Amino acid sequence: MHSGTGDDELHLIKKHKKTLLRAVFSRAGVIVLLLLLQIALAVLTLSHLRDFLPHYITLMTIFSAAMTLYLLNSGHDPSAKLTWIVVIVLLPVFGALLYAYTRSDLGHRLLKRRFADILAETAEKLPQDEAALTRAVKEAPELAALARYVGRTGCYPVFDRSRVRYFPLGDELFPALLEELEKAEKFIFLEFFIVDEGVFWGRVLEILARKAAAGVDVRVLYDGTNEFFNLPRSYPKKLEALGISCRSFAPVHPFVSTHYNYRDHRKILVVDGRVAMTGGVNLADEYINVNSRFGHWKDAAVMVCGPAAASFTLMFLQTWNITERETAYPYLDLSVPPEEEDGLVLPYADCPLDNERVGEWVYMDILNRARRYVHIFTPYLILDGEMETALKFASERGVDVRLILPGIPDKKLAWALAKTHYPSLLESGVRIYEYTPGFVHAKCFVADDREAVVGTINLDYRSLYHHFECAMYMNGCAAVADVERDFLHTQEKCRAVTAETLKKEKLSTRLMGFFMKVIAPLF
Numbered sequence: 001m002h003s004g005t006g007d008d009e010l011h012l013i014k015k016h017k018k019t020l021l022r023a024v025f026s027r028a029g030v031i032v033l034l035l036l037l038q039i040a041l042a043v044l045t046l047s048h049l050r051d052f053l054p055h056y057i058t059l060m061t062i063f064s065a066a067m068t069l070y071l072l073n074s075g076h077d078p079s080a081k082l083t084w085i086v087v088i089v090l091l092p093v094f095g096a097l098l099y100a101y102t103r104s105d106l107g108h109r110l111l112k113r114r115f116a117d118i119l120a121e122t123a124e125k126l127p128q129d130e131a132a133l134t135r136a137v138k139e140a141p142e143l144a145a146l147a148r149y150v151g152r153t154g155c156y157p158v159f160d161r162s163r164v165r166y167f168p169l170g171d172e173l174f175p176a177l178l179e180e181l182e183k184a185e186k187f188i189f190l191e192f193f194i195v196d197e198g199v200f201w202g203r204v205l206e207i208l209a210r211k212a213a214a215g216v217d218v219r220v221l222y223d224g225t226n227e228f229f230n231l232p233r234s235y236p237k238k239l240e241a242l243g244i245s246c247r248s249f250a251p252v253h254p255f256v257s258t259h260y261n262y263r264d265h266r267k268i269l270v271v272d273g274r275v276a277m278t279g280g281v282n283l284a285d286e287y288i289n290v291n292s293r294f295g296h297w298k299d300a301a302v303m304v305c306g307p308a309a310a311s312f313t314l315m316f317l318q319t320w321n322i323t324e325r326e327t328a329y330p331y332l333d334l335s336v337p338p339e340e341e342d343g344l345v346l347p348y349a350d351c352p353l354d355n356e357r358v359g360e361w362v363y364m365d366i367l368n369r370a371r372r373y374v375h376i377f378t379p380y381l382i383l384d385g386e387m388e389t390a391l392k393f394a395s396e397r398g399v400d401v402r403l404i405l406p407g408i409p410d411k412k413l414a415w416a417l418a419k420t421h422y423p424s425l426l427e428s429g430v431r432i433y434e435y436t437p438g439f440v441h442a443k444c445f446v447a448d449d450r451e452a453v454v455g456t457i458n459l460d461y462r463s464l465y466h467h468f469e470c471a472m473y474m475n476g477c478a479a480v481a482d483v484e485r486d487f488l489h490t491q492e493k494c495r496a497v498t499a500e501t502l503k504k505e506k507l508s509t510r511l512m513g514f515f516m517k518v519i520a521p522l523f
Contacts, residue, residue: 060092067096077465079384080521087519111250111262111322112353118318119154119354125332126310128157135160136344140475142369142451146362147346153356155314156348161338162306164345164474166454166482167279168489170287170299174200177269177277180303181207184271187217187331189316191268193456194282195222196230199290201283205242212243217330220244221320223264224251230284247323249468262352264319265467267301267456268312273334276312276347277303278470279454280379280441287441295408295438298490300377302454302472302479304347306339311347315470318349343477350457350469359457360464362473363445364390370447373400375487377442381405381418382460382520388421392428400431404490407434414460416513417520419505422497433494440490443471446483451475454483461521 067088071081088095136144136158147158167173181188181204188211195201212218220239227233227248236246249264269277279301286292287299304312310332317329350358367374367390374394381403383391395401403425409415422432443463446452455471457463474480495501 063096064089064092067092067099077384077386077521083519083521114322114325115318115351115353118321121327122155122314122318122329124155125314125329126155126157129159129307132158132160132344136475140344140451142365143344143346143473143475146365146473149361149365150346150348150358153351153354153358154318154349156311156346159306159308159311159345159347160343161341162304162308162345163339163341164343164472164477164479165303165305166479166486167281167301167303168482168486169289170281170297170301171289173277173279173281173299173301173303174203174288176303178203178207180269180271180275180277181211184211184216186272186334187219187270188272189219189221189268189270189313189320190283191221191264191266191316191319192283193223193263193265193267194230194284195220195226196282196284198285200285200288204283205239208244209242218244219316219320220246221249221264221316221323222246224248225263227251247320249319249323261466263462263467265456265463266315266319266349266470268316268470270309270313270316273309273313273331274336275303275305276309277301278312278347278456278472280443280456292438294406294410296435297438298377298435298440298442300442300444300454300483300486302474304345304472306341307336308345308347308472309336310334312470315347315349319468341477343480344475345477346473346475348471348473350467350471352466352468357464359455359469359471360384360387362453362471363387363457363459366445366447366451366453367391367394367399367401370394370399372448373402374445374447375484376401376403376446376459377440377444377487377490378403378459379406379410379439379441379443380414380458380460380463381421382414383421384461384464384521387459387464388424391425391430395425395429401429402431402433402487402491404433404435404440404487404494406439407436407495408438410439412509413512413516416509417516418513419502419509420513420517420520422502423499426497426499426502432497433491434497435490435494437493444483444487446480446487449484450480452477452480452483465521 068085071084074081084099088099136147143158150156167176188208208218236248239246250262267278267280267282280299281287281301286297289297313331348358364387391401405418425432443457444452444454452474453471455469457469457471463469
């Protein structure tokens with residue numbers, strides 16, 4: 001009895017510690033701190049430097065006007081321009097410092113150069129199969145055009161003869177993932193945003209340790225924010241003692257480095273170059289509905305078998321080599337048997353360091369070409385002007401645009417910000433649904449019974465502008481119908497959002513979204 005009570009207390013302390021760290025080291029924490037400093041400066045000026053008050057007001061007015069003109073003529077997204085103008089008007093001194101801090105890329109200039117070198121090194125690591133490209137040109141010209149754009153940003157060939165399996169829940173992915181790990185003979189690569197000790201990771205780690213002991217090359221890469229919230233900083237050494245190579249991507253150093261702004265949000269598993277998985281599922285228990293705090297956890301993932309798995313091998317090795325200099329890219333030349341599949345696939349990645357918004361533009365390309373419908377799963381809806389316009393325009397020209405979002409949010413601020421987009425989207429005919437059993441974490445687009453994307457890319461600023469992401473585009477694959485079937489099945493468990501339901505939203509939620517929308521790009 002006593003031991004159980006002690007465990008509960010430790011769990012509670014750990015939970016409170018995580019909450020405190022999230023608050024202190026979040027973007028909101030930075031903004032709150034700067035706001036307090038600005039207020040302190042104003043109070044100091046009023047109480048002790050009254051004679052200088054007119055000079056202070058004049059100086060701040062001139063400074064704010066100059067910064068506004070500068071921002072209006074910058075190359076930022078219009079939504080980001082508005083955000084920074086408001087922040088600097090409210091916080092003239094410290095708003096400018098925050099802007100300089102985020103734009104300076106302290107600690108990331110070397111990373112940008114390193115990534116550019118990696119792209120140059122890997123530009124021809126996966127040659128485009130001419131037969132697959134010819135098929136795309138003849139059978140799916142929209143894919144061929146998309147491939148030309150995506151190919152500008154990295155080595156992302158089009159593949160045929162690669163079989164795709166869609167998983168509508170993490171619960172269903174879990175046994176398939178374990179089964180593939182057990183088959184490993186050469187290598188296992190795992191790259192995940194979140195790794196947390198529990199049932200899921202425990203089962204995976206047990207297999208990884210056995211495979212490493214048997215001589216399989218096992219590598220694990222996770223985002224550095226896990227060192228604050230889930231794993232100790234020394235965790236890589238624990239895995240290395242088991243024979244597993246492990247790295248933490250960009251450990252967070254708040255207020256000193258902008259590393260926190262660019263996170264590795266990818267979820268990649270590759271086994272022997274013959275099978276790969278990606279999607280929304282992280283290596284933590286809530287993703288398989290064990291100890292979920294937000295009701296039923298609705299996620300999605302895809303597994304690809306065949307030559308296309310090589311793209312995810314390359315993506316992993318590119319990120320692996322960013323953190324520590326290596327020039328080798330092993331396992332890319334493995335001979336992988338083709339699979340029976342009628343469709344074509346294009347695995348691709350998005351990097352925040354190259355000024356290309358690949359994730360957003362692939363989504364907008366689907367919206368702009370759709371003729372009958374576009375159905376979307378997304379956990380967050382914090383849109384820039386371009387994406388909101390694309391959603392509305394597709395609907396207004398007669399496309400059936402539907403979105404499924406969480407009914408139980410994991411982040412109330414993000415939920416409130418999502419709802420600020422609802423009225424405008426509904427007015428244009430976009431249909432919005434909220435998943436009543438719990439939280440939707442899936443990131444999927446499916447259109448016209450022909451094409452779909454399943455990956456890690458949310459419809460928010462973090463994913464579209466600041467995260468390392470990945471996804472798989474499918475055209476003509478049997479899995480496309482599975483994604484649509486899952487969407488329609490999930491919609492049956494949702495409540496429809498209407499103008500009437502919006503009137504019944506809590507005042508606190510509406511006010512939160514109303515006041516925070518102007519600085520939404522910072523979240």
